[in-house]
Amino acid sequence: xxxxxxxxxxxxxxxxxxxxxxxxxxxxxxxxxxxxxxxxxxxxxxxxxxxxxxxxxxxxxxxxxxxxxxxxxxxxxxxxxxxxxxxxxxxxxxxxxxxxxxxxxxxxxxxxxxxxxxxxxxxxxxxxxxxxxxxxxxxxxxxxxxxxxxxxxxxxxxxxxxxxxxxxxxxxxxxxxxxxxxxxxxxxxxxxxxxxxxxxxxxxxxxxxxxxxxxxxxxxxxxxxxxxxxxxxxxxxxxxxxxxxxxxxxxxxxxxxxxxxxxxxxxxxxxxxxxxxxxxxxxxxxxxxxxxxxxxxxxxxxxxxxxxxxxxxxxxxxxxxxxxxxxxxxxxxxxxxxxxxxxxxxxxxxxxxxxxxxx
Amino acid sequence: xxxxxxxxxxxxxxxxxxxxxxxxxxxxxxxxxxxxxxxxxxxxxxxxxxxxxxxxxxxxxxxxxxxxxxxxxxxxxxxxxxxxxxxxxxxxxxxxxxxxxxxxxxxxxxxxxxxxxxxxxxxxxxxxxxxxxxxxxxxxxxxxxxxxxxxxxxxxxxxxxxxxxxxxxxxxxxxxxxxxxxxxxxxxxxxxxxxxxxxxxxxxxxxxxxxxxxxxxxxxxxxxxxxxxxxxxxxxxxxxxxxxxxxxxxxxxxxxxxxxxxxxxxxxxxxxxxxxxxxxxxxxxxxxxxxxxxxxxxxxxxxxxxxxxxxxxxxxxxxxxxxxxxxxxxxxxxxxxxxxxxxxxxxxxxxxxxxxxxx
Numbered sequence: 001x002x003x004x005x006x007x008x009x010x011x012x013x014x015x016x017x018x019x020x021x022x023x024x025x026x027x028x029x030x031x032x033x034x035x036x037x038x039x040x041x042x043x044x045x046x047x048x049x050x051x052x053x054x055x056x057x058x059x060x061x062x063x064x065x066x067x068x069x070x071x072x073x074x075x076x077x078x079x080x081x082x083x084x085x086x087x088x089x090x091x092x093x094x095x096x097x098x099x100x101x102x103x104x105x106x107x108x109x110x111x112x113x114x115x116x117x118x119x120x121x122x123x124x125x126x127x128x129x130x131x132x133x134x135x136x137x138x139x140x141x142x143x144x145x146x147x148x149x150x151x152x153x154x155x156x157x158x159x160x161x162x163x164x165x166x167x168x169x170x171x172x173x174x175x176x177x178x179x180x181x182x183x184x185x186x187x188x189x190x191x192x193x194x195x196x197x198x199x200x201x202x203x204x205x206x207x208x209x210x211x212x213x214x215x216x217x218x219x220x221x222x223x224x225x226x227x228x229x230x231x232x233x234x235x236x237x238x239x240x241x242x243x244x245x246x247x248x249x250x251x252x253x254x255x256x257x258x259x260x261x262x263x264x265x266x267x268x269x270x271x272x273x274x275x276x277x278x279x280x281x282x283x284x285x286x287x288x289x290x291x292x293x294x295x296x297x298x299x300x301x302x303x304x305x306x307x308x309x310x311x312x313x314x315x316x317x318x319x320x321x322x323x324x325x326x327x328x329x330x331x332x333x334x335x336x337x338x339x340x341x342x343x344x345x346x347x348x349x350x351x352x353x354x355x356x357x358x359x
Numbered sequence: 360x361x362x363x364x365x366x367x368x369x370x371x372x373x374x375x376x377x378x379x380x381x382x383x384x385x386x387x388x389x390x391x392x393x394x395x396x397x398x399x400x401x402x403x404x405x406x407x408x409x410x411x412x413x414x415x416x417x418x419x420x421x422x423x424x425x426x427x428x429x430x431x432x433x434x435x436x437x438x439x440x441x442x443x444x445x446x447x448x449x450x451x452x453x454x455x456x457x458x459x460x461x462x463x464x465x466x467x468x469x470x471x472x473x474x475x476x477x478x479x480x481x482x483x484x485x486x487x488x489x490x491x492x493x494x495x496x497x498x499x500x501x502x503x504x505x506x507x508x509x510x511x512x513x514x515x516x517x518x519x520x521x522x523x524x525x526x527x528x529x530x531x532x533x534x535x536x537x538x539x540x541x542x543x544x545x546x547x548x549x550x551x552x553x554x555x556x557x558x559x560x561x562x563x564x565x566x567x568x569x570x571x572x573x574x575x576x577x578x579x580x581x582x583x584x585x586x587x588x589x590x591x592x593x594x595x596x597x598x599x600x601x602x603x604x605x606x607x608x609x610x611x612x613x614x615x616x617x618x619x620x621x622x623x624x625x626x627x628x629x630x631x632x633x634x635x636x637x638x639x640x641x642x643x644x645x646x647x648x649x650x651x652x653x654x655x656x657x658x659x660x661x662x663x664x665x666x667x668x669x670x671x672x673x674x675x676x677x678x679x680x681x682x683x684x685x686x687x688x689x690x691x692x693x694x695x696x697x698x699x700x701x702x703x704x705x706x707x708x709x710x711x712x713x714x715x716x717x718x
Contacts, residue, residue: 075645076644078468079468080439081470083644083645109437109438110440111439111440113639115644138608138612151664153666153667153670154661154664154665154666154667155664155667158660158661166604178604180594180600184588184594185594201592201593203593204593210667228587229587229589230588230589230593234563234589234593235543235587238539239587240676241539241676242523242601244535244661244676245527245535248527248535248654252653252654253497253641253645253650255645255649255653258653258657259657280472280612284435285435285442285472285612285613286442286612291611291612294611298617301618301619302510302517302603302618305510305513305515308512308513308514308569309568309569311512314512316603317599317600
């Protein structure tokens with residue numbers, strides 16, 4: 001087992017916020033970005049958490065590739081629709097504000113959609129869809145991302161891992177919170193296999209000649225991820241269709257970059273990432289108590305269904321993440337040694353030493 | 360090659376409409392239902408076309424399990440939201456009217472959602488999403504359906520094949536029209552393999568013991584379909600999450616049946632199927648000409664991307680179906696002998712002989 005270090009949640013958030021303010025991000029915005037990043041670690045999605053603090057955000061702020069002021073502006077507005085320009089700001093800040101506005105509109109109109117152009121990588125898609133839950137709304141959050149996925153019958157990466165996140169409140173049960181890349185796995189998962197010297201299951205990706213490969217480095221160097229479903233026989237073109245859908249809504253509809261034009265957060269230059277948010281007020285369709293009771297009934301029926309031999313649970317999307325969050329809130333957030341090392345290095349670069357005490 | 364018979368499109372539609380009117384469906388409604396059914400055959404989706412005329416619709420009308428008058432009523436309404444009761448009417452008629460109302464609301468509000476409870480199987484999901492295209496809107500159509508799909512780690516079918524259909528207009532290029540079951544394949548595809556004595560690829564379904572099987576009859580008798588993605592290693596839980604999402608929106612939000620409670624169109628009793636429709640007016644987000652030009656650029660870039668060895672095309676969702684439709688509109692609709700036989704039998708039962716001349 002690799003060694004993990006455990007930190008108190010609030011102290012970790014405060015550190016990340018200090019890091020951002022040192023890079024001229026206003027304090028309120030820094031706290032938003034910190035909350036999004038640490039939430040990923042809290043929910044057990046370390047690949048999208050503080051490990052990216054420097055490589056995806058700090059480094060770009062230093063280089064001037066992200067505007068720390070996140071100067072957003074309204075392009076077009078109506079009672080239920082809103083088109084925003086993110087001002088090349090921090091993706092988390094831009095997305096948080098865009099979803100807040102979307103919820104505000106939906107509280108009056110019953111539903112609303114907000115699109116965003118000229119933004120950056122926004123962290124976990126599910127953070128923003130889940131903002132709708134306390135308002136008794138259904139939240140949707142989509143974003144495009146840099147090209148990593150080959151379309152069915154294509155050889156080269158032209159689509160992002162373009163996630164779909166939807167949050168739907170329940171009553172006594174935990175909410176339904178889907179947050180999925182439309183590729184089979186993320187590029188981070190391939191890197192994890194490469195670093196640990198493990199082969200990848202056939203189907204996750206192709207090499208530069210278009211062959212399914214079990215060698216992670218072949219996917220990373222000139223290869224491509226495959227969309228959900230994998231090969232055509234198992235209907236990978238549906239995953240391709242979903243990945244493209246996310247880009248048509250968050251890229252093309254928003255007036256942002258799309259396809260191969262979406263910037264890589266690891267590289268120079270403006271990314272012009274696009275987002276799509278929606279909020280649906282449940283009371284506009286049926287009484288909220290009825291709705292929540294039906295959600296609870298459905299979730300309980302799923303959990304009571306007979307299991308495959310050797311399995312003892314059927315999970316609801318997001319259930320494992322809620323369990324992680326409850327545990328880590330009490331016990332502290334576990335971070336792998338390599339993540340701590342990256343924070344120490346990031347802190348040195350920015351002049352905000354990572355000096356938190358472990359629990 | 361099995362023998363096919365070719366019929367003129369309009370004559371086939373007129374026959375189907377006569378069939379429905381003989382079962383007390385009002386003439387305008389009969390024409391709507393006929394257009395939806397024949398559209399499936401026109402687009403090459405024979406599994407959802409006139410082959411189901413009697414088994415899914417005629418038989419249920421005769422038994423009184425579907426109300427031929429489709430007496431819909433409004434449950435709740437606001438400028439951008441609408442909850443309808445389908446009056447246990449013909450799914451196609453109910454869905455057509457619901458999506459028409461949704462488009463009407465969206466033309467004023469910029470976007471709208473209409474949910475429907477107490478409906479029946481509505482044919483191809485894509486028919487209704489595509490109704491948004493001439494209005495320069497994005498259309499979304501979801502429906503739940505009878506339980507056929509096992510959740511990840513589950514043994515029994517508790518979810519429908521719950522399709523997702525989204526239509527997005529382009530400029531000179533064909534629109535993007537996704538219409539996909541959230542299972543790997545439909546149950547009809549399994550039956551086709553059974554009838555022709557062909558094994559099914561490992562991954563499409565499980566037998567009653569929960570094992571992957573290549574025997575179609577094991578899936579049909581006590582087994583289950585698997586969600587898109589297949590086994591957990593290839594992230595089948597994402598397909599399960601999507602299937603559940605469709606049911607939460609078209610079943611739970613609409614106040615219809617959900618999960619194992621959704622009625623099978625092949626059986627007696629009320630089905631209480633639920634639908635979810637959305638329409639998004641593109642002009643509310645960016646000028647339509649800009650949007651269509653970007654769609655064309657994206658589609659052309661996808662088609663120009665390098666191909667896998669042995670492949671010469673990358674397809675846009677719906678592209679093959681548009682090609683079928685263009686061809687069959689001129690040449691007539693091809694129907695397999697077994698489909699023609701089912702029409703002849705259906706016509707005898709209802710007293711409307713199937714006497715169309717082939718081309």
